[in-house]
Amino acid sequence: MVIRRSCYNKEDLEEAVDRAYEGEPFAAVARSSSAPLCTLFKKSDELQAAGEITELRRGPKPTLSAEQEADVVAWVAGMQRAGFPVGPSRVIDRVNNIYERLHATKxxxxxxxxxxxxxxxxxxxxxxxxxxxxxxxxxSADRVFNMDETSFMPNGMSRKV
Structure with missing residues (x-):
């Protein structure tokens, strides 16, 4: 089942929530605006609790911070100014190297x-x-168990944790 997401901006959403607060039914507001009914309910609760509607990015958080992304952009611009423009594959290699430094194999x-x-x-x-x-x-002595180390392998080949 594919979930279709409506296309609306923050101003449209705020206008729809304001109309709902003025007394217009949520269902009527949802029919006449681009924001879905469940979004209107959720954002109106958020507006009551926090006092403002926050717009969050969907999906997982980016792996690289904004500072690291700015470093990559500065590197691309510097290479271009020096006369060595970089292609998409080179940028991806650079970002992968940064990622590997951040998340090295233990x-x-x-x-x-x-x-x-x-x-x-x-x-x-x-x-x-x-x-x-x-x-x-x-x-008592009957609780002593045989604790030999025959199953231990001190020279294991695996180094990954």
């Missing part, structure tokens, strides 16, 4: 490095904490 930390960061005091404090909990909870 790599996993090697287990050996994490184990090297442990010190003897940390191991002792962990042992004392576990011993304290065993005594407090009055755990």
């Amino acid at each position: 790599t996993a930390q090697k287990i050996a490095r994490v184990r090297n960061m442990m010190e003897m005091d940390d191991v002792r404090s962990l042992f004392h904490a576990i011993t304290k909990h065993v005594v407090e909870l009055k755990l």
Whole structure:
């Protein structure tokens, strides 16, 4: 099912909401204006709550900020002034490089490095904490499980998180 969106501007919408506030029924306003009925209801509630009608961009937020987009525009203009005009594919490559710098692929930390960061005091404090909990909870020896490390692979090939 395709949802058809009406074409109306902010002035038309404000005029339609004003007519509805003056006492004209919402359905009659929707029939005579380009704004749909559900939009009139939503914007009238928004006008009552916030005191103004805000116009938001549909869809997800842009990946690049306005400052980054301005940098790309300045780069294109600078290249053109220097006599090296850039085509659409070059601009897309530039934006993709910026995106990759912002959202770099995270790599996993090697287990050996994490184990090297442990010190003897940390191991002792962990042992004392576990011993304290065993005594407090009055755990018996039949609750000891086999904790071998045969399933661990310290030299894993995957580096992506």
